[in-house]
Amino acid sequence: MRILVLGGAGAMASGTVRDLISIHQEHITEVIVADRLLGAAQALARGMGDDRLRAVEVDCADQAALAVLLAGCDLCINAVPTFAGQQMTIFDACRQAGKPYVDYGGMGVLTVEQKKHHAAWAASGIPAVLGLGADPGISNMVCRAVAERLDEIDRINLFWVAKNFGAPSPVLVPPYSLATLLAEYANPSQQFLDGALRQVPPRSGQEVLHLPEPWGETEFMYTQHSEPLTVPFSEGIRDKGIREFTWKLHLPEHEHRAWLALCAAGFDDYDEPLLVKEQMVKPIDVLDALIRRNIERRGHLVPPTEIHELHLAVGEGRVAGRTTRLNCAVIGAPHPDHAGYNDPATSIGLAIGVQLLLRGGIRPGVWAPEECFETEPFFAELRHRHFRVVNDLALGGSRKSMQKDRGGQFVQEIGA
Structure with a gap:
């Protein structure tokens, strides 16, 4: 399984990347750390010293470049800050590419907007989980x-x-x-x-x-x-x-x-x-x-x-x-x-959600965590x-x- 982390060099995302290559995770063969600051992504990958990490540069406003990255992954983590203005662009690109999507949250307003697209995601046969973190x-x-x-x-x-x-x-x-x-x-x-x-x-x-x-x-x-x-x-x-x-x-x-x-x-x-x-x-x-x-x-x-x-x-x-x-x-x-x-709970909460998604069984559509995850498996991983x-x-x-x-x-x- 190849995991794409957009904004992967950020404070919360770097912790999620750390968990994705930890002993707690299974079936992950590559983590693509994609960030507009290539140097930061490369430094993160070097610092963690794991061959499964690959740093790439990306501007999420470049829809063609984003589509290429999505084509080469099995699941996308949107770790780009909500107010950077790319939340819906990335969300929509994942549906068009047929890739499961997770994010740390849309401050309510964008979460509601994303939930409006539930039927389209369900019809596409893929899940999106919003507001994974702490x-x-x-x-x-x-x-x-x-x-x-x-x-x-x-x-x-x-x-x-x-x-x-x-x-x-x-x-x-x-x-x-x-x-x-x-x-x-x-x-x-x-x-x-x-x-x-x-x-x-x-x-x-x-x-x-x-x-x-x-x-x-x-x-x-x-x-x-x-x-x-x-x-x-x-x-x-x-x-x-x-x-x-x-x-x-x-x-x-x-x-x-x-x-x-x-x-x-x-x-x-x-x-x-x-x-x-x-x-x-x-x-x-x-x-x-x-x-x-x-x-x-x-x-x-x-x-x-x-x-x-x-x-x-x-x-x-x-x-x-x-x-x-x-x-x-x-x-x-x-x-x-x-x-x-930087923030163990936020980084790990999202990584656990990815782990449960990769195990399968999540229905297609747009979900909040309480709608799609069972409590005991989630708490066991915590x-x-x-x-x-x-x-x-x-x-x-x-x-x-x-x-x-x-x-x-x-x-x-x-x-x-």
């Missing part, structure tokens, strides 16, 4: 695990927390794509509330959970994400009567304050061109270039991280007629086998890679902040 990806699977244990579902609330117990970094290093991160902090999001998708303001919905150690008391907020746009509409969840589904996150506090400050400085309008000395520039382009330069110059000052993350779905409903509240969690902690990964899967994690109570409605009045968040 969040979305692993997060979708913990939601499915909760839903499977409930006969009727009132709500599922999804949380992700990452806390760094290493020393604070004097250099700001985005945990993933800067465009994605700013979109999460700056854009309104859609949450499934009272049986329908509803738009909520950026960074609203503050809620404190009392989590077990090492996280402790943790505050979460709504952000733009794809899970509310797929999970409550999935077969087996929708049919159980779900009325509420929400997504909230918590990034490491030191970084969180930095992103809040950047939004306060005006970077929440990150994509709106700005006139600077008679030149129109996008704030995000300036910020991205500045952060990259700073990392190049001062990256040696970045201390080792010690990230502990939690992917948690909390469900409420009924089992055999009795009101029940239960949860499922996937826990990631530092491990020697995760050395070399355990092999040193993640913990826990049912009914011990949680304390939660409290929700008061939010201002559009009229300026304070109202309590739904579900408080």
Whole structure:
């Protein structure tokens, strides 16, 4: 099996490539690391030192070059950043070439657009799986695990927390794509509330959970994400009567304050061109270039991280007629086998999805992870890679902040 990884030299993709040539994978004979930066792709291949890796240069906007690469692979991983503007081009090219497709997610908006093409993919006889990674990806699977244990579902609330117990970094290093991160902090999001998708303001919905150690008391907020746009509409969840589904996150506090400050400085309008000395520039382009330069110059000052993350779905409903509240969690902690990964959960989550796809049995069409993967095989592969899967994690109570409605009045968040 030959796997094509578009954007293969990127931070998340490089970890996925590492897993694809690991002892956990079978039947993979070649991994094509394709990137617009050939030098970066070659350096990645050399650094991993595996004969199955082949570096190539590609501009995904060049449809002819993309078609040639697709003709020589058995499955395509789209690791090009969502906001690079190539998501639908690559997605459509894979269907036309008859190649299974996976990606890390389309920030909700593109995910919905891709789902509209389900019938065309089904007719082509090939599957596409959207939002494979950690969040979305692993997060979708913990939601499915909760839903499977409930006969009727009132709500599922999804949380992700990452806390760094290493020393604070004097250099700001985005945990993933800067465009994605700013979109999460700056854009309104859609949450499934009272049986329908509803738009909520950026960074609203503050809620404190009392989590077990090492996280402790943790505050979460709504952000733009794809899970509310797929999970409550999935077969087996929708049919159980779900009325509420929400997504909230918590990034490491030191970084969180930095992103809040950047939004306060005006970077929440990150994509709106700005006139600077008679030149129109996008704030995000300036910020991205500045952060990259700073990392190049001062990256040696970045201390080792010690990230502990939690992917948690909390469900409420009924089992055999009795009101029940239960949860499922996937826990990631530092491990020697995760050395070399920028984000182990995201990289590995997608690699596991590829592994399950190659085993066969996934129906043609366009799917979210919870629609096409069984929980136990997925969780088994996570355990092999040193993640913990826990049912009914011990949680304390939660409290929700008061939010201002559009009229300026304070109202309590739904579900408080």
